[in-house]
Amino acid sequence: MSAATMPRPDAVHVRAPGKINLRLRVGPVRRDGYHPLATVFQAVSLFEDVHARVADDISVSVSGRHAERVPTDERNLAHCAATLLADATGTSAGVHLHITKEVPVAGGMGGGSADAAATLLACDQLWGTGLDREELGHLAAELGADVPFALTGQTALGVGRGDMLTPALARGRYHWVLAVSETGLPTPEVFASLDASGTIPPNRRVSVPPSMMKALLTGEPSRLTSHLVNDLAEPAVHLRPHLTQVLAAFEGTDALATIVSGSGPTIAALAADHTAAVAIAEQVRRSRVADEVLVVHGPVPGARLTEQVRTDR
Numbered sequence: 001m002s003a004a005t006m007p008r009p010d011a012v013h014v015r016a017p018g019k020i021n022l023r024l025r026v027g028p029v030r031r032d033g034y035h036p037l038a039t040v041f042q043a044v045s046l047f048e049d050v051h052a053r054v055a056d057d058i059s060v061s062v063s064g065r066h067a068e069r070v071p072t073d074e075r076n077l078a079h080c081a082a083t084l085l086a087d088a089t090g091t092s093a094g095v096h097l098h099i100t101k102e103v104p105v106a107g108g109m110g111g112g113s114a115d116a117a118a119t120l121l122a123c124d125q126l127w128g129t130g131l132d133r134e135e136l137g138h139l140a141a142e143l144g145a146d147v148p149f150a151l152t153g154q155t156a157l158g159v160g161r162g163d164m165l166t167p168a169l170a171r172g173r174y175h176w177v178l179a180v181s182e183t184g185l186p187t188p189e190v191f192a193s194l195d196a197s198g199t200i201p202p203n204r205r206v207s208v209p210p211s212m213m214k215a216l217l218t219g220e221p222s223r224l225t226s227h228l229v230n231d232l233a234e235p236a237v238h239l240r241p242h243l244t245q246v247l248a249a250f251e252g253t254d255a256l257a258t259i260v261s262g263s264g265p266t267i268a269a270l271a272a273d274h275t276a277a278v279a280i281a282e283q284v285r286r287s288r289v290a291d292e293v294l295v296v297h298g299p300v301p302g303a304r305l306t307e308q309v310r311t312d313r
């Protein structure tokens with residue numbers, strides 16, 4: 001049976017990961033308000049689940065971590081993604097999207113971007129619009145700078161706004177401890193605070209050194225530590241001074257290095273292995289400086305279809 005004659009599912013389930021930025025270098029603000037980035041993304045094992053089912057119009061519901069802080073109307077990035085795909089393909093079909101959140105909201109881990117990426121893939125299946133990964137990638141970039149990465153996952157170098165991706169050859173599995181805050185940080189505020197600090201020279205060019213790509217090839221966490229830098233760390237800490245205490249809580253532990261994830265306020269600490277990560281998490285939990293402490297690993301795949309359901313109509 002060809003793809004065109006295959007019966008379409010009535011419901012699909014797509015899962016997409018959150019991310020941390022192993023390196024995030026920021027250049028001077030561009031005319032369009034975006035900053036040129038040189039970043040290395042790693043997708044980690046915190047997932048957004050999107051259950052999509054055929055409906056008359058486009059609607060969204062949300063459950064899971066921090067769900068009460070997520071809008072369900074047109075401001076929701078998953079809603080935007082469904083609308084964009086419908087407009088781009090001229091389809092009049094609708095969808096109900098139920099999002100189950102694991103990625104902290106406004107936590108610097110690309111949760112909304114994961115929802116958008118998962119929705120593009122889910123609606124493409126549900127509506128039979130048949131776009132390939134490259135076409136979905138173009139729509140993803142229209143939705144936000146981090147959305148293309150949520151489609152591809154794994155470990156990747158990102159330039160431009162962070163949306164021009166090159167897969168990175170990374171060996172092994174990295175173990176991270178995440179210190180999560182209940183209160184999020186809006187990304188534009190963090191970039192604006194960096195601009196206001198005047199610390200980016202107007203002619204600054206940003207890049208990722210080849211030595212970092214080599215370190216990723218070894219699969220040894222200890223080789224990565226000197227490359228873990230984030231230009232958004234200072235502005236994030238400036239906006240949330242409490243993060244100083246969270247960072248300090250990792251100091252007495254076996255964490256190999258600690259970074260602010262993306263635009264924060266999530267803090268990510270690299271551990272030597274899973275056992276070390278569990279021990280570090282326990283110590284940081286006891287210090288009571290973070291609202292929640294999680295152990296995750298990376299890299300993991302990008303958005304993928306996990307289930308299709310067809311009921312007889």
Ligand code: C5P
Nearest residue numbers: 033034035037144145161162187188191
């Ligand atoms: O693309 P996205 O909507 O996720 O970006 C959110 C905001 O983050 C942008 O409006 C911009 O203020 C900031 N941003 C930036 N430069 C980037 C990516 C994001 O200034 N490369």
